[in-house]
Each structure stands twice: as structure tokens, then as C-alpha cells.
Amino acid sequence: MKIFNAAQIQALDKETVSNQYISSFKLMERATTKVFEKLQTRYKLYQTSFVIFCGTGNNGGDGLTLARLLKEGGAMVKVFLVQTKKYSPDNAQNQDLLEDRDINVEKFNTKSKLKVKKDDVIVDALFGIGLHSPLDEEWRPIFDFLNETPCLERVSIDMPSGLLADVTTPIEAIVFKADVVYTFQLPKTALLLSDAKEYVKELEILDIGLDLDYIESTKSDAYFVEQEKVRNLVKSGTKFSSKDDFGRVILIGGSKGKIGAMTLASKAAMNTGSGIVTTYVPNCGYTILQTAIPEVMCDTCAGEDYIKVFPSVEHYDAVGVGCGLGLHKDTATALVTFLKDNKDKKLVIDADALNIISEQKCLDKVPVESILTPHEKELKRLIGEWDNDFDKIDKVKQLAKKHNVIFVLKGAHTITIAPDETIYFNSSGNWGMATAGVGDTLTGMITSLLGQGYTSKEAAIVGVYLHGLAGDIAIENIHPHSLVASDLGKNISSAYNQIAL
Numbered sequence: 001m002k003i004f005n006a007a008q009i010q011a012l013d014k015e016t017v018s019n020q021y022i023s024s025f026k027l028m029e030r031a032t033t034k035v036f037e038k039l040q041t042r043y044k045l046y047q048t049s050f051v052i053f054c055g056t057g058n059n060g061g062d063g064l065t066l067a068r069l070l071k072e073g074g075a076m077v078k079v080f081l082v083q084t085k086k087y088s089p090d091n092a093q094n095q096d097l098l099e100d101r102d103i104n105v106e107k108f109n110t111k112s113k114l115k116v117k118k119d120d121v122i123v124d125a126l127f128g129i130g131l132h133s134p135l136d137e138e139w140r141p142i143f144d145f146l147n148e149t150p151c152l153e154r155v156s157i158d159m160p161s162g163l164l165a166d167v168t169t170p171i172e173a174i175v176f177k178a179d180v181v182y183t184f185q186l187p188k189t190a191l192l193l194s195d196a197k198e199y200v201k202e203l204e205i206l207d208i209g210l211d212l213d214y215i216e217s218t219k220s221d222a223y224f225v226e227q228e229k230v231r232n233l234v235k236s237g238t239k240f241s242s243k244d245d246f247g248r249v250i251l252i253g254g255s256k257g258k259i260g261a262m263t264l265a266s267k268a269a270m271n272t273g274s275g276i277v278t279t280y281v282p283n284c285g286y287t288i289l290q291t292a293i294p295e296v297m298c299d300t301c302a303g304e305d306y307i308k309v310f311p312s313v314e315h316y317d318a319v320g321v322g323c324g325l326g327l328h329k330d331t332a333t334a335l336v337t338f339l340k341d342n343k344d345k346k347l348v349i350d351a352d353a354l355n356i357i358s359e360q361k362c363l364d365k366v367p368v369e370s371i372l373t374p375h376e377k378e379l380k381r382l383i384g385e386w387d388n389d390f391d392k393i394d395k396v397k398q399l400a401k402k403h404n405v406i407f408v409l410k411g412a413h414t415i416t417i418a419p420d421e422t423i424y425f426n427s428s429g430n431w432g433m434a435t436a437g438v439g440d441t442l443t444g445m446i447t448s449l450l451g452q453g454y455t456s457k458e459a460a461i462v463g464v465y466l467h468g469l470a471g472d473i474a475i476e477n478i479h480p481h482s483l484v485a486s487d488l489g490k491n492i493s494s495a496y497n498q499i500a501l
């Protein structure tokens with residue numbers, strides 16, 4: 001799914017109205033009906049009261065439409081509407097339709113006293129993608145009230161009001177803090193970034209039937225990766241496949257006390273489909289690995305507790321480096337030599353291998369088309385501080401292009417950034433995955449896919465999605481708090497099955 005900026009979505013809105021021969025009023029009704037249907041399953045309408053805060057534009061129009069639909073659905077509804085001289089036409093028309101419906105509509109301004117009861121659901125329909133700049137300070141008392149007053153839940157239509165869709169919103173800006181955001185048709189970049197974590201606790205994208213031809217023909221360099229995209233990329237075996245067809249990979253890492261990271265990565269590589277997995281660890285890891293995973297071959301180096309020498313990787317289809325590697329200076333020296341000696345080998349680089357590359361300032365030695373998988377702290381060591389998430393993405397885009405490598409920025413919506421400046425936000429995964437070892441599993445999976453012949457970009461996109469999906473399947477039976485990295489490995493098979501459906 002493409003990600004559009006606000007201007008492109010507004011153009012899409014117009015194209016839809018023109019191509020589908022419907023009025024913008026009808027489109028608003030169609031969009032809001034989708035929100036209504038979601039609320040209908042989230043709450044028992046006849047037992048719930050909604051206080052809907054409506055702005056002056058079409059986001060406010062959605063709120064007014066929703067008020068009507070909720071009332072018809074049996075809910076108690078109260079509307080606060082921003083006082084102005086000029087409302088958008090669809091907003092005005094929906095105000096008219098609320099007359100004689102027994103719905104209390106109260107106009108308010110930024111100085112008004114608002115009222116919400118503790119069991120009300122607050123619906124925020126103040127500003128959507130029409131917001132052109134951060135909200136003025138005069139709005140602060142209203143938003144402080146909306147964000148702090150006790151209530152059942154906070155729901156935003158399209159955008160949490162105050163959040164700009166495709167450029168950064170300053171940290172101190174005034175923004176509604178939604179428990180759930182129902183956004184229309186396509187995700188907006190700001191909704192996917194961790195800078196918005198206070199404003200978007202849950203996100204749902206509602207298909208409102210906007211013009212598919214226009215979406216198809218409009219250029220975008222940002223994508224939201226969903227099952228369909230991954231289904232088209234996943235390779236399958238054939239009747240006569242042999243293990244050589246599924247790649248021979250080697251994972252290099254481990255140090256005393258961190259052999260588990262290599263166990264997780266190697267198991268994940270096997271479960272992702274590699275023909276042959278070799279694990280290269282210091283001596284102390286040998287028995288552990290051979291006992292833990294009979295399917296994996298284990299090779300060791302002269303070092304007892306940490307790696308002193310890297311192996312030859314000439315005969316491998318893909319190489320994963322870094323899980324549990326440690327930061328010993330001999331390991332660091334060996335890694336730098338390894339990078340120099342293997343300029344033509346695409347690598348998957350994670351964890352301490354990334355930290356060593358930061359320390360040694362040798363990003364320029366990383367072979368082209370390698371995949372680097374930093375979490376936030378590893379990325380900071382690599383590129384320094386950034387001002388905000390948009391700035392972070394820009395900086396990483398430039399690095400990806402300069403060094404011709406792929407970055408996988410791990411997080412809630414893991415972001416894959418390719419050297420051609422395309423960006424892929426992942427849609428799968430859950431907070432249960434924020435636990436040690438889950439990143440090692442990802443490294444094993446991406447290395448496996450690279451070894452199976454996927455391009456670096458494909459291996460990153462598919463690996464990240466499959467990994468998140470395995471996590472989503474795991475929490476069908478395990479509470480997110482109890483999810484551990486091994487649970488992911490166990491569910492890679494189910495993730496493949498689900499993608500194939």
C-alpha cells in the first residue's frame with residue numbers, strides 16, 4: 001500500500017468524487033459509515049455516550065455525520081462544534097441534517113468551558129489532513145482538557161487533531177492523545193512514527209473505496225507493507241527442490257554468556273527455510289549450539305570466550321554477523337579485517353557488529369547491498385542524534401544511498417530504507433516483541449531469505465513482515481507480556497501458512 005502526503009490525499013479525494021460520479025457529501029457519508037461500523041463493534045452503542053468535538057472543515061463534517069449515525073444506532077450523542085462564520089459545505093450540510101434529531105449541538109470557542117463525563121467516549125473530529133501548521137497556543141486549554149479529563153476512551157477520526165500528516169510536528173505542539181485513530185484509505189507517515197506514540201496508541205486504516213486507478217498511477221516513494229505485497233514476493237519450493245536451492249548460510253557471532261543469541265538466530269534461519277545453516281561461534285558456544293539445535297552445523301574459532309578470527313565465507317550464499325558478538329577489541333579488529341576481505345559478499349549486520357562499525361567508523365567498508373538492522377540505540381551510535389523521526393529518515397536515506405546498503409530501522413513499524421530512496425513501513429508485529437532476543441530472530445530470518453535468493457531489499461521487507469506476523473500469531477495464544485523470542489521462531493511456519501492464504 002502506498003503512503004501519500006496530505007496534498008496527494010486531497011487530490012485523490014477529488015478524483016474519487018469525479019470518477020465515481022458521487023458527491024463529496026456522499027463520500028463523507030461512506031467514510032464515516034466505516035468509522036461508525038468500527039465503533040459499533042468496539043462499544044455497545046445503546047449503553048454508550050459519545051461526545052463529539054467537531055471542527056469547521058470536513059474532518060468536522062465527519063464528526064457531524066458520525067453523530068447522526070451513532071444516534072440512529074441507539075447511542076447517546078452530544079456535539080461540540082467550533083464556532084466560526086464559515087464552515088465547509090459538507091460540514092454545513094451535515095449540521096442541517098442534525099436538526100430535529102434530538103442531538104445537543106453546542107458551539108464553542110477556545111475560551112469555552114467544556115463538559116465530558118467519565119464514562120463518555122470522546123471523539124476528536126476537530127482537524128484532519130487539512131491542518132496546515134501546528135495549532136496556535138490559544139487551543140492549549142481545550143486540548144489539555146480533552147487529553148486529561150477522565151473518560152472511557154479517546155477516538156480520532158483520520159488524524160489525532162494537531163498532528164501534521166507528512167511533516168514533523170514540534171514536540172511541544174498541541175495534539176490530541178487518541179487511544180485509537182481511524183484513518184481513511186492510506187496511512188499517513190506521521191501516524192507510523194514513534195514520535196507520535198503518545199497520540200496514536202492504536203491505528204486502523206479504513207478502506208473507503210477511494211479511486212484505485214489514481215492511487216496506482218500516483219508516484220510515492222513510501223509504502224506500508226501488508227500481507228498482499230509479501231505474498232507476491234514469497235518464493236516456494238517445487239517437487240524437485242534440493243537443499244542447495246534453499247541456500248547455504250552462515251551466522252557469525254556469540255560470546256560467553258550470549259550464545260543464546262546465536263541459537264535463536266540459527267533456529268530462525270532454519271525455520272525460515274535455509275537449506276543449510278552453519279553457526280560460527282567461539283569455543284564456549286560449541287556444546288551449547290550442538291545440543292540446542294541438531295539441524296545446525298557448528299564451527300568454532302580459536303577464541304574460547306569471544307571470536308578472534310572470522311571464517312572464510314566464500315562458499316556461503318548469505319552471511320549474518322553480529323548477534324551476541326561482544327565488543328572485545330580482538331573481535332573488533334577481526335571484524336574490520338573481515339569487512340575488508342569480503343567486499344563482494346552481501347552481509348546482514350546486527351547488534352555488536354553494528355556497534356563495532358560505529359566505534360571503528362568503518363561504515364564505508366560495509367559491502368554494497370548489505371542489510372543493516374539497528375534498533376534505535378544502535379542507530380544513534382552509527383549516525384549520531386537526530387532532531388525528529390522525519391530527520392532520522394532523511395539522514396538514513398542519504399546514508400543508504402551513499403553506501404548502497406539497506407537499513408532496517410527496528411521499531412513498532414520497522415522501517416526499511418533502500419538505496420533507491422524507497423521506504424517501507426512494516427504493518428505486522430506487536431508490543432509483546434519488545435523483549436530480548438527478538439532482534440536476533442530477525443537477523444536469522446533475513447539472512448536465510450538472502451541465502452534463498454531474495455534481493456537485499458526483498459529479504460529485508462519479507463523478513464521484517466514475516467517476523468512481525470510470527471509475533472502476531474504467537475500472541476493469539478500467549479499474552480504479549482509472556483512472549484519470548486523462541487515463540488517467534490516456533491510461529492514462522494504459521495506465518496508462512498497465513499501469507500499463503
Ligand SMILES: NC(=O)C1=CN([C@@H]2O[C@H](COP(=O)(O)OP(=O)(O)OC[C@H]3O[C@@H](n4cnc5c(N)ncnc54)[C@H](OP(=O)(O)O)[C@@H]3O)[C@@H](O)[C@H]2O)[C@@H](O)CC1
Pocket residue numbers: 009010012013027028031055056057058059060061062088126127128129130131132133134135136157158159184210
Ligand atoms: N481523504 C478523503 O478522501 C476524505 C476525507 N475526509 C475528511 O476530510 C478531512 C480533511 O478535511 P479538510 O480538507 O476540510 O480539512 P480539516 O482537516 O477539516 O481542517 C480544515 C480546517 O482547519 C483549519 N485549519 C487548518 N490548519 C489550522 C491551524 N493550524 N490552526 C487553526 N485552524 C486550522 C482550516 O482553516 P483554513 O485553512 O481555512 O484557514 C479549516 O477550517 C480529512 O482529514 C477527513 O477527515 C472525509 O470526509 C471524506 C473522504
Ligand SMILES: Nc1ncnc2c1ncn2[C@@H]1O[C@H](COP(=O)(O)OP(=O)(O)O)[C@@H](O)[C@H]1O
Pocket residue numbers: 351375410411412413414428429430431432433434435436437438439440441442
Ligand atoms: N512495540 C513493538 N511493536 C512491534 N514490534 C516491536 C515492538 N517493539 C520491538 N519490536 C520488534 O522487536 C525486535 C526487537 O529487536 P532488538 O531491539 O534488536 O532486540 P534484541 O537485540 O534484544 O534481539 C525488532 O524487530 C522490533 O521491530
Ligand SMILES: [K+]
Pocket residue numbers: 059124125126127128156157158159160161
Ligand atoms: K481528528
